[in-house]
Amino acid sequence: MQITPRVLKGFRDFLPAEEARRAKFIRILEDSFARFGFLPIDTPVLEYADVLLGKGGGETDKQVYRFDDHGGRDVAMRFDLTVPFARYMAQHRSELYLPFKRYHIDKVFRGENTQRGRYREFTQCDFDIVGTGSISADLEIITVIAGAFRSLGVPGVTIHISHRALLNRYLETLGVSAHTESVLRTIDKLRKIGRDKTLGILTDEIGPEAAASVLAFIEVEGDYGTVLAHVESLLGAAGPEVGALRTIGDALEGLGLTEVVRLDTSITRGLDYYTGIVYETFLTGAESIGSVCSGGRYDDLVALYSKESMPGVGASIGLDRLLAALDELGIAGDDGTGADVLVAMQDAELLGHYHALATGVRAAGFRCEVYPDDTKLGKQFAFAERKGIPIVLICGRSEYEAGTVGLRHIVDGSRYDGLPLDAAIDRIKTLVAGGSRPAPEPAKDR
Amino acid sequence: MQITPRVLKGFRDFLPAEEARRAKFIRILEDSFARFGFLPIDTPVLEYADVLLGKGGGETDKQVYRFDDHGGRDVAMRFDLTVPFARYMAQHRSELYLPFKRYHIDKVFRGENTQRGRYREFTQCDFDIVGTGSISADLEIITVIAGAFRSLGVPGVTIHISHRALLNRYLETLGVSAHTESVLRTIDKLRKIGRDKTLGILTDEIGPEAAASVLAFIEVEGDYGTVLAHVESLLGAAGPEVGALRTIGDALEGLGLTEVVRLDTSITRGLDYYTGIVYETFLTGAESIGSVCSGGRYDDLVALYSKESMPGVGASIGLDRLLAALDELGIAGDDGTGADVLVAMQDAELLGHYHALATGVRAAGFRCEVYPDDTKLGKQFAFAERKGIPIVLICGRSEYEAGTVGLRHIVDGSRYDGLPLDAAIDRIKTLVAGGSRPAPEPAKDR
Numbered sequence: 001m002q003i004t005p006r007v008l009k010g011f012r013d014f015l016p017a018e019e020a021r022r023a024k025f026i027r028i029l030e031d032s033f034a035r036f037g038f039l040p041i042d043t044p045v046l047e048y049a050d051v052l053l054g055k056g057g058g059e060t061d062k063q064v065y066r067f068d069d070h071g072g073r074d075v076a077m078r079f080d081l082t083v084p085f086a087r088y089m090a091q092h093r094s095e096l097y098l099p100f101k102r103y104h105i106d107k108v109f110r111g112e113n114t115q116r117g118r119y120r121e122f123t124q125c126d127f128d129i130v131g132t133g134s135i136s137a138d139l140e141i142i143t144v145i146a147g148a149f150r151s152l153g154v155p156g157v158t159i160h161i162s163h164r165a166l167l168n169r170y171l172e173t174l175g176v177s178a179h180t181e182s183v184l185r186t187i188d189k190l191r192k193i194g195r196d197k198t199l200g201i202l203t204d205e206i207g208p209e210a211a212a213s214v215l216a217f218i219e220v221e222g223d224y225g226t227v228l229a230h231v232e233s234l235l236g237a238a239g240p241e242v243g244a245l246r247t248i249g250d251a252l253e254g255l256g257l258t259e260v261v262r263l264d265t266s267i268t269r270g271l272d273y274y275t276g277i278v279y280e281t282f283l284t285g286a287e288s289i290g291s292v293c294s295g296g297r298y299d300d301l302v303a304l305y306s307k308e309s310m311p312g313v314g315a316s317i318g319l320d321r322l323l324a325a326l327d328e329l330g331i332a333g334d335d336g337t338g339a340d341v342l343v344a345m346q347d348a349e350l351l352g353h354y355h356a357l358a359t360g361v362r363a364a365g366f367r368c369e370v371y372p373d374d375t376k377l378g379k380q381f382a383f384a385e386r387k388g389i390p391i392v393l394i395c396g397r398s399e400y401e402a403g404t405v406g407l408r409h410i411v412d413g414s415r416y417d418g419l420p421l422d423a424a425i426d427r428i429k430t431l432v433a434g435g436s437r438p439a440p441e442p443a444k445d446r
Numbered sequence: 447m448q449i450t451p452r453v454l455k456g457f458r459d460f461l462p463a464e465e466a467r468r469a470k471f472i473r474i475l476e477d478s479f480a481r482f483g484f485l486p487i488d489t490p491v492l493e494y495a496d497v498l499l500g501k502g503g504g505e506t507d508k509q510v511y512r513f514d515d516h517g518g519r520d521v522a523m524r525f526d527l528t529v530p531f532a533r534y535m536a537q538h539r540s541e542l543y544l545p546f547k548r549y550h551i552d553k554v555f556r557g558e559n560t561q562r563g564r565y566r567e568f569t570q571c572d573f574d575i576v577g578t579g580s581i582s583a584d585l586e587i588i589t590v591i592a593g594a595f596r597s598l599g600v601p602g603v604t605i606h607i608s609h610r611a612l613l614n615r616y617l618e619t620l621g622v623s624a625h626t627e628s629v630l631r632t633i634d635k636l637r638k639i640g641r642d643k644t645l646g647i648l649t650d651e652i653g654p655e656a657a658a659s660v661l662a663f664i665e666v667e668g669d670y671g672t673v674l675a676h677v678e679s680l681l682g683a684a685g686p687e688v689g690a691l692r693t694i695g696d697a698l699e700g701l702g703l704t705e706v707v708r709l710d711t712s713i714t715r716g717l718d719y720y721t722g723i724v725y726e727t728f729l730t731g732a733e734s735i736g737s738v739c740s741g742g743r744y745d746d747l748v749a750l751y752s753k754e755s756m757p758g759v760g761a762s763i764g765l766d767r768l769l770a771a772l773d774e775l776g777i778a779g780d781d782g783t784g785a786d787v788l789v790a791m792q793d794a795e796l797l798g799h800y801h802a803l804a805t806g807v808r809a810a811g812f813r814c815e816v817y818p819d820d821t822k823l824g825k826q827f828a829f830a831e832r833k834g835i836p837i838v839l840i841c842g843r844s845e846y847e848a849g850t851v852g853l854r855h856i857v858d859g860s861r862y863d864g865l866p867l868d869a870a871i872d873r874i875k876t877l878v879a880g881g882s883r884p885a886p887e888p889a890k891d892r
Contacts, residue, residue, distance in 0.1 A: 003497055005537035005751040007490055008521065013534055015541060016485035016548070023476070023486055030469070035808050037785035037815030037835070039462035040469055044567050045491065045553060046457060046511070046523075050449055065492070067513030070557045075454065077492075088459055091451035095461060097832045099818055102462070107491060111516045121490055134818035136797050143801060147808075251798030255805060305451040339483035351582050352697030355589060359701060362481050362593070369483030372545055372580035386543045389483070 010111075010120030025152060025319065026105050026125070032151040033103040033127050036144050041102045043084040045109075049076040052083050054304055063110040077109040081126040081316070089130060090305035098131025098310075105319075119320060128314025130301050135244050137313050138277040138297055139251050145281055145293050145315060146260050154326070156284025160264035161248070163277050164296070165241040166231060167268060170217050173236060176206040184268045187218060191290070218266035224249045227263040244277065275299045279315050286325040293317045338388035339367040340432050344381075346396045348374040353400060357393065357421060364425045366432065368393075385410050391431055393424065407431070456557075456566030471598060471765065472551055472571070478594040479549040479573050482586065487548045489530040491555075495522040498529050500750055509556040523555040527572040527762070535576060536751035544577025544756075551765075565766060574760025576747050581690050583759050584723045584743055585697050591727055591739050591761060592706050600772070602730025606710035607694070609687040609723055610742070613714060616663050616681060622652040630714045633664060637736070664712035670695045673709040690723065721745045725761050732771040739763045784834040785813040786878050790827075792842045794820040799846060803839065803867060810871045812878065814839075831856050837877055839870065853877070 007013060014022065030040065049066050053076065065077040078084050081104045089100070105125045112118060127144060129137040142159055149157040167184065171177045186201045193201075195215070202211035220230045228249060232242050245263065252258050269278045276297030283292060295315025302310045343358045345351070354370045361368040369389075371380045377394070384392050392408045399405055405424050406417040409431055416427050453459060460468065476486065495512050499522065512522040524530050527550045535546070551571045558564060573590060575583040588605055595603040613630065617623045628651055636644045641661070648657035666676045674695060678688050691709065698704050715724040722743030729738060741761025748756045789804045791797070800816045807814040815835075817826045823840070830838050840852045851870050853862040855877055862873050 002753070003500065003751055005497065005533045006494065007537075008492060008494060008515075008519065009517075011490035011492060013490070013538065014488040015538065016487055019486040019488045022488070027473070034785075035813050036804075037788075037813060037833075039784070040465040041462055042460040042465045042468070044453055044457035044459070046454060046555065046567065048452065048454060051451065054449065062516070065513075065515065067511075069454075069511065070508070071455075073454065087451045091453075092459065092461065097829065099829075101815070109492065121492065129818065132818040134791075134820075136791065136794075136800070136816055136818040139797065139801055140816060140818070143805065247797065251801055254798040254802045305449055307448070338485070342483075345580075345582065348582075351585065351693065352700040354582070355585060355697055356700045358482075359589065367481050367483060369547070370582055370586060372575065372578040372582040372586070374580075383543065383545075387483075 008120070010118070012119065012121070022123070022319065022323070025323070026123075028151050029105060029125050029148055029317065030103065032148040033144065035147065036101070036140065038101040038103040038127050038144075041085075041088065041104055042106070043078070043081075043088055043104070045077055045107070046075050047078060047084065047087070049074040051087050051305075052076045052078060063112045065109050065111055079110050080108050081106065081124050082128075082314075085126065085128065086301045087305055089310060090302040090308075093306070093308065099129055099137070100131055101127070101129045103127040123319040125317040125319055126314060127316075128301075128312050130310050130312030130314075133311045135247050138244070139248050141277075141279065141295065141313055141315055142248070142252070142257065142261060143255060145279065146257055148317065149281070149293075152322075154283060154331070155329075157260065158282050158284065159261045159293075160267050160280045160282065160291075161245075161261060161277060162263065162265050162267040163241040163245055164268070164274055165239065165276070166235070166245075166265055167214075167217070169235055169239060169241075170214070173234075174206070174210045174213055176210050179206050181272075183214065187214070187266055188268045190218070190266055218264075220265060224252065224258060224261060224263045227265070231263075231265060241276070248277075269294065269296055273298055277313065281315075283322075283325045283329065286328045289321060289325045289328060292322045292325055339369045340389065341366055341368040341391045341393055341428060342380065342384045342387075342389045343368065343370045344377060344392050344394045345371045345374050346377065346394060347400075350395065350397070350400055354395065357395060357405065360421050361393070361425060361428065364428070366425075366428060381408070381410065391428055454566070456564070458565065458567070468569070468765065468769070471769070472569075474597050475551060475571050475594055475763065476549070478597040479590065481593065482547070482590050484547045484549040484573050484590075487531075487534065487550055488552070489524070489527075489534055489550070491523055491553070492521050493524060493530065493533070495520040497533050497751075498522045498524060509558045511555050511557055525556050526554050527552065527570050528574075531572070531574065532747045533751055535756060536748040536754075539752070539754065545575055545583070546577055547573070547575045549573040569765040571763040571765055572760060573762075574747075574758050576756050576758030576760075579757045581693050584690070585694050587723075587725065587741065587759055587761055588694070588698070588703065588707060589701060591725065592703055594739075594763065595727070598768075600729060600777070601775075603706065604728050604730065605707045605739075606713050606726045606728065606737075607691075607707060607723060608709065608711050608713040609691055610714070610720055611685065611687040611722070612677060612681070612711055613660075613663070615685060615687075616660070619680075619682060620652070620656045620659055622656050625652050627718075629660065633660070633712055634714045636664070636712055664710075666711060670698065670704060670707060670709045673711070677709075677711060687722070694723075715740060715742055719744055723759065727761075729768075729771045729775065732774045735767060735771045735774060738768045738771055785815045786835065787812055787814040787837045787839055787874060788826065788830045788833075788835045789814065789816045790823060790838050790840045791817045791820050792823065792840060793846075796841065796843070796846055799841065803841060803851065806867050807839070807871060807874065810874070812871075812874060827854070827856065837874055 064079050069075050107121055107123050109121055111120055145159050171180050182205055190198045199211055202214055217234055220227050228245055252261050267278050267280050274296035278296035280291035281293035293315055297313040299311055300309045301312050341361050343354045358368045358370050390410050394406045404418045404420055407427055408415055510522050510525050515521050553567055553569050555567055557566055591605050617626050632647045645657055648660055663680055666673050674691055698707050713724050713726050720742035724742035726737035727739035739761050743759040745757055746755045747758050787807050789800045804814045804816050836856050838854045845851055850864045850866055853870055853873055
């Protein structure tokens with residue numbers, strides 16, 4: 001009896017072109033984080049459930065893949081990279097030094113509803129600076145986000161920042177601070193539910209006047225300095241959070257990032273977790289897909305596991321959402337995943353010679369493979385075209401005896417014959433630099 | 447109540463130096479496989495249990511992390527990368543082309559006994575060529591293994607190959623082919639249990655005379671051609687497997703790989719799965735740790751999921767075992783994971799300037815971070831030393847006003863003052879090229 005090959009709902013296979021693109025983006029992000037002195041770490045996919053979930057666990061709990069292992073231990077698959085990082089910092093405190101900067105790019109698992117392009121297995125790219133409350137770290141996260149998206153070749157990106165205390169203080173001045181939590185949750189949905197619905201909910205919560213004031217507060221438009229001045233005037237006095245935002249604003253000018261960063265008081269991040277600066281990041285032209293990099297400052301990472309307090313600031317890029325956004329923008333990414341050269345198999349007795357030729361081509365820095373079967377050349381050319389390999393190297397018995405090879409360029413049809421291998425490699429250099437490469441056939445479905 | 451931070455037995459955290467080493471090795475392997483035209487794929491960590499385990503499942507079954515998900519589906523975590531690849535090839539056959547070459551480097555999970563350095567979460571590096579029975583593919587796997595270990599900078603490596611049919615045929619000539627399976631299992635343990643114990647078990651199984659013959663057969667020593675000639679004489683006639691091994695042997699000479707490859711008839715790979723050439727790979731000086739790259743040819747990858755037959759050949763590097771072997775050989779790997787330059791924080795009011803300086807250093811290609819807190823310089827130097835950052839860039843108020851910076855080299859103590867940023871970057875180039883970098887402190891425990 002055969003088993004139907006299939007994957008679980010919300011889980012995905014990646015075909016080569018797509019996986020190559022993902023791997024390339026992950027490498028770019030790793031290098032980008034490393035340029036800022038972030039270090040890589042890794043933690044297990046599977047952990048003790050109490051370590052990941054704490055004592056109780058609310059909404060997250062239901063989404064967690066949790067089970068008893070062979071030893072009867074209550075275990076769970078990680079649902080984010082933040083909780084394992086907190087456990088890691090508490091556990092390895094004596095082996096590390098503060099401030100500590102880590103990045104972690106890996107898969108996480110949530111058994112949530114799969115509608116609207118959400119997956120049950122997806123990749124997060126986290127970067128955090130812990131062990132410092134300095135505004136310098138908050139600023140650095142902005143520079144890291146800007147640098148990462150520049151490295152990824154994303155044309156337009158806007159980093160929206162705010163400070164959690166701004167809205168808190170404004171709700172105090174309005175005398176509705178008892179409703180802070182519900183108001184923040186409502187505002188966090190603004191982009192999703194629209195202005196009118198938001199106003200309606202806020203009116204129900206805090207009355208029409210305060211609701212209108214809150215909307216006016218979060219809808220202040222203009223450049224960084226203008227918004228900050230306006231916010232300051234609405235608040236009536238400059239608190240420490242206004243000072244922090246001003247320090248960041250001043251630094252952004254020297255860094256040439258004023259065009260990239262917006263002060264946006266509607267950013268709340270909805271979570272109780274964040275206590276200071278918060279970030280969301282939108283790609284120009286794909287704003288509707290939501291933030292592709294979010295985060296903020298938190299007072300204590302390790303509270304659940306340690307008496308030591310460890311403040312920090314960080315953010316996370318959702319790789320799957322980012323790729324979806326780039327798809328929407330028509331930014332395909334490099335599909336040059338195949339080899340540069342295919343050595344055709346014309347005479348099975350020359351098998352060793354073909355592999356020696358391929359070794360020579362590789363030694364010159366090119367990706368090269370030998371077609372394994374002694375079949376018709378036409379079939380081998382079709383294979384090269386299908387896989388996106390631009391050049392076929394041929395060597396029949398007569399070439400072998402003459403010590404030469406021939407080259408065929410799949411795309412422009414050009415031919416080069418009677419070349420010693422050295423000359424052929426020089427020619428390959430020219431042809432590959434020329435860059436015409438057949439596009440490998442795209443995946444038919446996902 | 448605080449939760450004790452801990453990981454499950456057999457699971458590991460990776461501290462930065464170790465994770466950087468793992469990540470570096472994985473990149474080298476990816477690039478090495480890509481040079482041979484292998485393409486990356488990915489599959490889910492979690493799959494339907496029947497897809498991974500087939501109808502029943504013997505010994506593996508007990509080791510598999512298997513549970514019911516929220517939807518009541520019987521699911522399991524992958525325990526290798528071969529079974530998911532088989533399912534993948536059956537499922538995506540119409541989107542791919544044959545011969546297909548893939549690599550897949552990722553974690554797998556087995557709840558087995560954790561003694562003797564075995565882990566429950568470990569990383570496999572698989573590479574396979576499917577859809578061809580050509581001996582060219584068998585040969586290519588050898589060249590890939592040799593190329594991969596050369597790229598990794600491993601000094602001495604020996605690839606032991608055999609053909610499953612050799613021993614089968616020899617047991618036939620001895621008239622004990624009824625015992626083939628148990629004899630192969632015994633021989634597979636030779637390295638572990640030693641010669642005497644092997645002879646004892648074989649004697650119990652097939653009698654003293656046949657046992658002695660079998661041992662003599664698998665203990666043939668000498669270079670590839672010598673062993674092949676001896677084996678051929680023992681077998682009495684050249685079967686197709688001897689022809690295949692001769693083709694490979696001839697090709698190895700042209701490829702300069704005769705020193706690297708040994709024909710070793712004791713290699714059986716114990717599994718029923720393999721049907722042709724089999725491989726094991728040992729690092730010189732760390733043979734006792736076992737094979738770090740094993741594999742072979744199989745008749746049909748997709749039999750469980752499809753009526754189509756798909757032969758293939760491949761191998762897998764066990765990353766964790768490889769790293770353990772390199773540790774045993776004292777090959778540490780690069781620990782230069784920290785930044786190249788630390789910008790010290792001397793005056794919090796110059797925060798924006800420090801980040802602008804760091805941006806300039808990064809633009810010149812160096813990894814650079816800003817110390818976030820305005821503390822004593824001594825503490826910041828100690829941080830640089832701890833993290834393995836060789837150069838500290840300093841800029842107090844007077845340097846800022848003069849438009850200059852100073853550099854301090856942590857290792858040799860050299861100082862450079864009054865440099866404009868351009869000149870400082872030139873100096874950094876010289877210092878980093880010089881290469882003296884403090885070693886970051888090693889992990890204290892695991």
